[in-house]
Each structure stands twice: as structure tokens, then as C-alpha cells.
Amino acid sequence: MTELLPGANVPAPPGPLTLVVRWSCGSVLDASAVLVGASGKVRTDADLVFYNQPEAEGGAVRHQGGAPGRQSLLVQPERLPAGVQRVVIAATLDDGSFADVRDLALELHDAGGAVTAVFPVRRAAQETLLLLGEVYRRQDGWRLRALGQGYDTGLAGLAADFGVAVDEEPPPNGAAPQAAPTDPVSLRKEIVRVNLAKRGAAGVRARVALVLDRSGSMRPLYNGGTVGRLVERMAPVAAVMDDDGSLDAWIFADHCARLPTLTIPQLAEWIERNVYIRSGHRQLPELPGGRSRVPDHLVDVFGGNNEPEVIRDILAYYAERPGDPVLVLFFSDGGINRSKQIQELLTQAAAKPLFWQFIGLGKSEYGILERFDTLPGRVVDNAGFFQVDDFDRITDAELYDRLLGEFPQWLTEARRLGIL
Secondary structure: OEEOOOOOEEEOOOOOEEEEEEOOOOOOEEEEEEEEOOOOOOOOHHHEEEOOEOEEHHHOEEEEEEEOOEEEEEEOHHHOOOOOOEEEEEEEEOOOOHHHOOOOEEEEEOOOOOEEEEEEOOOOOOOOEEEEEEEEEEOOEEEEEEEEEEEOOOHHHHHHHHOOOOOOOOOHHHOOOOOOOOOHHHHHHHHHHHHHHHOOOOOOOOEEEEEEEOOHHHHHHHHOOHHHHHHHHHHHHHHHHOOOOOEEEEEEOOOEEEEEEEOHHHHHHHHHHHOOOOOOOOOOOEOHHHOEOOOOOOOOOOOOOOHHHHHHHHHHHHHOOOOOOEEEEEEEOOOOOOHHHHHHHHHHHOOOOEEEEEEEEOOOOOHHHHHHHHOOOOOOOOEEEEEEOOHHHOOHHHHHHHHOOOHHHHHHHHHHOOOO
């Protein structure tokens, strides 16, 4: 029998495997398994196996129940489809934290019931969910790796890592919880918190700015409701990071306009007033200098792409309002034709307390946006870019993982350089 340390791995014996989670009686613990694809996420919510959804892939992974101080899961690697790259074994608590659980261990049993490896899990922190180990593909075989990664946010931590929709609220009358979505705003806020904590930025304070492309090519995304759903998924980021939970917002096309500040209680009304397309056509009234302001109700206002104007407007707005650093979430469907101006502006803005996260909506050409990682002449890398082919298909977990991937790194470097 091999005793494992965190991160160590051993070959899995041939045939069916039994993963046993054991601990000293006194705590109420539940074992579960997550089937993970090549993307690092579940394929569907059916890939979560727990006591109320006891099997996946026709029994290839099955929760076998147990007794006080012991639960087991059956994994039959030879029956798993090629799309499943690993099976992660997790444990959650009904009450308290794993700091209070004694003699916790994960055991690997072979087809004959013999223990071939054991991972003693030693925790002193306040986690309520632990990833104990994973059975994963390696060339033509399978291996077991010891993990020991924990979260203090319960099942939301699982959701953040693997894109599982889970209900953390206890159901009425003592019924078993269901593997189904909870309140999307609350779940999204928890996923954001967990994501920041994983990157060493728990509790960080920042203002959040949302920038929406309203050029003519964006019309289908407005008409189809994608932009409204996009706003619904960005508001929780500000709700977590901003000191009063508010989201600043801009639209841009040939000109730009600053929209009213958004908070979660106003979300539905704000989208109705500022995103949905209405009949008729009326230009936005212009301010001195050619800049426009938002009428009481937006109408069908589209045009070309003028990113430099909205970038300048954002820089001027926050220069007049010093405070927490700013995370700019800038959405565009491409057609970038002012690359030189954008490069000059972002190079100059690198000394300012703003990080620019650009998100491409679709498969267009994005010009300078795709070259930020190699953009020379900046005191700090102050911009990132990623592209989403179909925004409505990306999970919250993957979206926030990509959205917040570079911001904590920028915070650390900007503080070191005295920008913050």
C-alpha cells in the first residue's frame, strides 16, 4: 500500500476502482464525484454524482453510500467515454469546517477490495468543501492523484472550478437537495468570490466599468437578447468588487455615451431601459466636442466603431474621480480599424490605475486587441483579450475564470510600481 502526499500520484490498478472516503465519526460528511472533460469543466450537470444523483454514464461512476464515518464511490475507467478525462472525488460538510474533521483519508481499493493507496488529508483551515483526489487518464492507462484543495465557500467552490450548477439552500421538509441552479445572481457572486480567492485577491476592492459595442454589426446580439444576458452576468462582478456594488457603463459606436450606473436591485429595469432595442431612430444628442449623452430612453442607435473616443471618455471620467482601481470590461464584436490610436492610448494609460479586459464576441478580426500581451512601451501590462464564439454557451465558471484571469496579476504589479 502506498501512502500519498498532496500532488503525488500512483498507477490505478486494472478493473473497477472503489474510492473510499473515511473519517472519525462525529462529523456529517458527503462524498461526491465530478466527471471532467478536456476543457476542465463538466459536460452537463449530469456529470455530478452524489447521493441524490447517484450515477453517471450508466453506472460507470456510482455513489455507493456507506455508513457513519465512511462513504464510497465506484469508478469503472474502462466504461468512461473518451470525452471524460478525469473523475474528481470531493467531500462536503453539512456543518462546521474540515478543521474539525478527524482522521480524514481517501483510499483506493482495487477490484478485489484490497487497499492499494491511501491519502491522509490533514487540514487546519476553514474549508467546507475539499477536492480529495482525481482518477485521470495518462496515455493508455489511469492514475490516481492526491489533491487536498479546499474552499470555504462550499459548493460554490465546486461550481467555480468545474461549471456545475448546484443548489446550496436546504430544501423544505428535510428533502434531499437537487443538482439544479439556484438564484443565478447569488451563485454568480459566489463564483466571482471563489475565483478571486483562488488568485490571491479575496476581498479586493475595485470599481468596474462595462463597455458595450453598439455598432451596426451588433444589432443581432441586441435583438436576440444576448447583450441583455451579458449585462446580467457582468453585474455580479461589480456587486462583489465595488464598495457599493455599482457598475459603471458605456456604449459606443461612432460616438460614445455613458449610461446610468447599475446596481443589482435595478438590473431588470436597467436592461429594459438601456439595452433593449425600440422602434424608431433618433440620434443621441451631442455635447460640446461631439460627444453624446443618453436620452431618457435609448432608441435604435448604431453606427461604426470608434473605440478611441470611449477609451478617452473612460480615462477622463476616472481621472476626475480618484479612488479604487478600475477593471474595464470592454465588449466588442470586432471590426477594429483604429489600432494605432488604441495602442497609443493604452500605452499612455499604463501609468493609470485601470486594467482593460477586452472580450471579443464572435469570430471577427480584432486587430490590436489580439496583440496586447506583446504590446511594447508600457510600464505594466494593463490589458488582456479573449474571444468567445458564442457568449450564451460559455458557462459562468469559465467566463469568470477568463474574465478575472489577468486582473489580480496586474494589481500586484501595479502596486509594486506605485501605480496604485
